[in-house]
Amino acid sequence: MLERSCYPEVAPPLEDSLQTLPSTRKIQIEVLEDAQMVGEAAASFVTKQVKAKPESVLLLPTGRTPLLMYFGLISRTNKGELDLSRVQTFNLDEFYGLAPKHPGSYHTYMHRVFFDYLPALPRKINLLDGSAIDVDKECAAYEAKIKTAGGIDLVVLGIGTNGHIGFNEPGSSFASRSRRVAIQPETRAANAFLFENCADNVPEAALTVGIATIMEARHVLLVATGSAKAQAVAAMLQGPITPDLPASFLQLHPDVTLLADREAASKLL
Numbered sequence: 001m002l003e004r005s006c007y008p009e010v011a012p013p014l015e016d017s018l019q020t021l022p023s024t025r026k027i028q029i030e031v032l033e034d035a036q037m038v039g040e041a042a043a044s045f046v047t048k049q050v051k052a053k054p055e056s057v058l059l060l061p062t063g064r065t066p067l068l069m070y071f072g073l074i075s076r077t078n079k080g081e082l083d084l085s086r087v088q089t090f091n092l093d094e095f096y097g098l099a100p101k102h103p104g105s106y107h108t109y110m111h112r113v114f115f116d117y118l119p120a121l122p123r124k125i126n127l128l129d130g131s132a133i134d135v136d137k138e139c140a141a142y143e144a145k146i147k148t149a150g151g152i153d154l155v156v157l158g159i160g161t162n163g164h165i166g167f168n169e170p171g172s173s174f175a176s177r178s179r180r181v182a183i184q185p186e187t188r189a190a191n192a193f194l195f196e197n198c199a200d201n202v203p204e205a206a207l208t209v210g211i212a213t214i215m216e217a218r219h220v221l222l223v224a225t226g227s228a229k230a231q232a233v234a235a236m237l238q239g240p241i242t243p244d245l246p247a248s249f250l251q252l253h254p255d256v257t258l259l260a261d262r263e264a265a266s267k268l269l
């Protein structure tokens with residue numbers, strides 16, 4: 001991991017040149033009272049996207065933050081207000097070494113918290129296969145599938161306490177694509193809830209789409225709740241654009257909306 005004080009001296013040339021790019025600083029920030037309201041607002045945001053383009057290609061997160069968003073999407077679908085049957089979904093990441101059916105996989109998560117509750121499944125559901133023998137081939141095929149689908153219309157992101165997006169941990173390059181990555185100890189601890197609350201059981205590596213893949217999405221929605229995210233949210237918006245805090249790259253994206261609760265927004269100036 002790069003130390004901020006060392007940056008940009010030790011950064012690779014691409015990150016170095018990023019410092020000279022003007023940030024678009026177009027991130028729309030909406031601060032809501034609590035996590036419940038963030039979940040509702042996120043579900044409304046996705047609903048609006050799908051209503052405007054029923055064949056939308058969505059890139060989706062797992063983790064705890066989006067649970068209320070998925071709940072809101074299920075509830076809108078059940079009320080007949082939303083039809084997800086024509087969308088295509090991709091997921092941001094998957095644990096390396098886990099077969100889709102493993103109880104701790106993000107595959108299982110997506111079915112358990114979202115897909116299994118929908119009256120009609122999305123037209124196509126895509127996730128990286130963490131058990132693929134040839135990881136490079138799997139990742140290249142995933143990127144190709146995203147291209148064939150016409151690119152991502154909307155990516156929904158959570159944010160790690162260290163500023164990761166997807167499993168792009170600090171040190172990730174702006175040009176990164178889908179690949180295998182090591183998961184940092186604090187990220188493994190945050191995922192212990194999927195592994196009987198034991199961080200040691202969380203795989204040490206994952207497959208993730210890259211920063212470049214995320215940056216190519218037409219729209220970005222980032223959801224953040226809770227005081228543990230306050231530092232990362234403030235740094236992402238107000239700090240330098242640096243691989244030390246991968247979410248800061250979003251300052252260079254022209255269409256980002258941040259939905260944060262009061263606690264997650266508490267360190268914004």
Ligand code: F6R
Binds near residue numbers: 060066165
């Ligand atoms: C998971 C993912 C991660 C999470 C992040 C926040 O698919 O992409 O970047 O969004 O680790 O996780 P929670 O929401 O559990 O705090």
